[in-house]
Amino acid sequence: MTDRAMEMVVEAGKAMLENGGEVFRAQDTMEIMAHSLGIQEFRVYVLTNGIFASAEGEDGPISAVRHVPRVSVHLGRVEAVNAISRELAEGKLDLDSAEKALHDACAIPAYGFKVSLLAGAVGSGCFAFLFGGAGPEIVTAFCAGIAEMLIMQLFHKGGVSKVFTDIAAAAACTALALAVRPLWGAGYNPSGAIIGALMVLTPGVALTMGIRDIINADYLSGTIRLFDALLCAGCLACGVALTYMVALSFWRIPL
């Protein structure tokens, strides 16, 4: 019985981390769940990419370790897992129904391909406007947004590493913004369009959560996230820079 409860609690923590929940939230949730399910001597240590837990079972100590290598943000699932922990704490769920609810929570579908594509494109266009772009920049950013979302989705399906995906997406939107220059004429500023499209790729989540973790005194988790942000920002800069250099040296397109 304790084994099953332990398994369920650790899986809930894993689901939380995998879908973009914070470290302290995952830890809190697991402790609350374990307490509600009556697991004895539950101890857990959570990192950005791993969970270590131990407890006292019926036939001696039990432990559970989970590795969470890849995070893809799905806040709907975080909310659902949080709801399970609250209902457990209020005594509305027992172990069986909680297991079922967790299974359902992890199966909440993501928004469809077309919807994400449109969201990326509209988001890019909006940001081009917010950063001072006019008509040409907004339209270009919209198209660049479609291109980068396509790359992100396809590379993600193909299992390409995150580093290369970021470089390719940044390079693609820079290339597109530079390529349409003759189309728009003198009033067009490629930087405006590129910034709009890049906003969708920026590591805002990792950056902010990293600093938040550090302020929460989770130094190790914060450092992991900050490095993640730094790497992502480096990749974006790299993608933009490479495309500029290629454009400059092969086609003499000025910056």
Place this chain on the structure above:
Amino acid sequence: MDLQFFGSCVLQFCVAMVATVCFSLAFQVPRRHFVACGTAGAVGWVVYIICTAAGLSMPAATLVATFPLAGISRFFAITHRAPVTLFLLCAIFPLVPGAGIYYTAYYLLNNEQILFASKGVETLKTAVALAMGIAIVCSIPLPRRISRHQYRGPKMN
């Protein structure tokens, strides 16, 4: 604040709202939270542009803008009974120094070392300001009566 500036603020508010909702979509936030996310993001952005128009530097304006942003996020977290992350992550996106990252790389490439260094430092300062603002607002304790309804469940011990 003259009328034209007010008009542009309203327009920026709407566009920032749409942009934030697009991000909530990318983060798979359930539909019922879209308006809340959008409002928090748009308020943050409008406060930011008003502050920059008033002459504050980018990091300072970002810090000031995160206060209402994080406050609204916490408010919605309580009323919607959802984790505050849900609103916070989407709403801060307009304030993330994406342009700063871009210009830092751009100046590095152009061999403009001084501009590169100053832009790089400014970007870093903005990022820290963003996180500090959130941390400050999120660490303000709520009265027990309200925080009981917050989504983190009952405290043990």
